[in-house]
Amino acid sequence: MTEPNTPARNPAAPHTLVFEKDVEIPMDDGAVLKANVFRPAEPGRYPVVMAQGVYGKDVHFADGFKPQWEKLQRLHPGLCQDGSTGRYLRWETVDPERWVPDGYVVIHVDARGSGKSPGYLDPMSPREIQDYRDAIEWAGTQSWSNGKVGLIGISYYAATQWRVAALRPQYLAAIVPWEGRSDHYRDYGYHGGIRSNGFLSSWWPKQVLSNQHGNGDTPYRDRDDGQPTTGPALSATLLAANRSDYPAEMARHGLCDAWHKERTPDLSRIAVPVLSAGNWGGPGNHLRGNIEGYLRAGSAQKWLSMHIGTHYESFYLPRYIALQKQFFDHFLKGLPNGWDRTPPVLLSIRTVDGETRRAEHEFPLARTRWTRFYLHPGNATLDTAAPTQAASAGFQAQQEHLDFTTPPFETTTEITGFIPLRIWVSSSTRDADLFAVLRLFDPDGREIVFDGAHEPTPLTRGWLRASHRKVDERMSMPYRIFHAHDEIQKIEPGTAYPLDLEIWPTSIVIPRGYRLRLTIQGKDFEFEGIKGRLTHTDPADRGGQDFQGRTTVYGGPERASYLTLPIIPAAG
Incomplete structure (x- = not known):
């Protein structure tokens, strides 16, 4: 088993973190998205790890998801210790304080119409994925970038990875979709043809509308300046006109038609290395898509890792951060760290009281x-x-x-x-x-x-x-x-x-x-x-x-x- 147990550190002294807030990223249609950029202060060109989504780049994990935050701290007492204050932790994305010291630039982008990014809010739309491609191309050409961009994040931040990777951005070098659907219809919207509305009914108002750009009633405040995380307030009329009605659209499309298909990638077009991480405990959202993504991705180099537990805890556990970094160190930095000898399938074999980890060479297992x-x-x-x-x-x-x-x-x-x-x-x-x-x-x-x-x-x-x-x-x-x-x-x-x-x-x-x-x-x-x-x-x-x-x-x-x-x- 070649899976690492502790994060590998660069032999040089840790890099000092520089935080640039509300950095403007131009889109091909003239729009501008806002991003937070965390990078090493020392001059140089570094690989980029990136996430783009609608959950608010300035909403602290503890403010947006207090019960989950408290549970995560109980499960991982060192979360805000041993090199991280937890100050920059955001829901379902990496902790910059654990990545920048190892020589990475971390970028978190507010998708169009969310957070600080003006525009029409249309989650999971083709326009959103085109924006993601533009953001990747921007990141790959900055003076502090080595021209290699990796994508990483959970759920929404994973689902969009499959889609933008299928567009083959020039500077995209690897992806780590962590518990995220790859099929908009089968993995999420309609299970076996039955509309799945329970999650959507709470997700839309709590996680999307609360973060719409211009929402003056958002409950979230930026811990840096105390201001709303959604920018200047807009009227209710303008807010309603400035967004799609995603739940209504889902209800209108009961078959796997063009609307669902344009929100589902052609996985065979994905060519970059893939580390797909799914959860055995995620039937209904965080399981099928990762296995299908692994099996059907066109990438010559791809790995499947299956784990257990809640959908957020594994992502932040030290052994899984080590796994993520070993993968990116190899493909974004070119380090000869043995990742190329890692078996393509890494499984948590679930037991009634826990798990054992095991390496395999295919999925499903040939000896089944x-x-x-x-x-x-x-x-x-x-x-x-x-x-x-x-x-x-x-x-x-x-x-x-x-x-x-x-x-x-x-x-x-x-x-x-x-x-x-x-x-x-x-x-x-x-x-x-x-x-x-x-x-x-x-x-x-x-x-x-x-x-x-x-x-x-x-x-x-x-x-x-x-x-x-x-x-x-x-x-x-x-x-x-x-x-x-x-x-x-x-x-x-x-x-x-x-x-x-x-x-x-x-x-x-x-x-x-x-x-x-x-x-x-x-x-x-x-x-x-x-x-x-x-x-x-x-x-x-x-x-x-x-x-x-x-x-x-x-x-x-x-x-x-x-x-x-x-x-x-x-x-x-």
């Missing part, structure tokens, strides 16, 4: 034993024995669910990889939403709940709307389903259909005596007492009669329903 576990509706079991008799079981879509449970595992068993589900279903109506949840229980029947990217989470999840069952055969593989989402195909009431459902990848070592349970229901799965964030409750999308009926699941020799588990043989 793809094993079918059949659903037996007659006795609610899930096992490797193929059914010999037909059976069915049903549930009311909005009130009930079905559970299929394995026998206790006889030996410790690892599953790591994709999990396709073939399930035969009928509905009393002309459509049905399926929410599939894979869960883990100990010998006493207690469920194992994992600390996920956004919220407590089961092992993993999947979704599919029956009318979106059309599969894109060109993009699909035997172990990974890819739905087209380009037309609505209603079903006939009472007629059984085979549906291929994509349950998002996962990793877990199942102890002896533990059981897996597959829960199938017609609404969001939530733990008792815990309100989920990544929910699908938009009445305009799910309120019709088609989603209020009775759903029936079938099993048997002619209608075999089965879950395919990626079992990894024990070493030796």
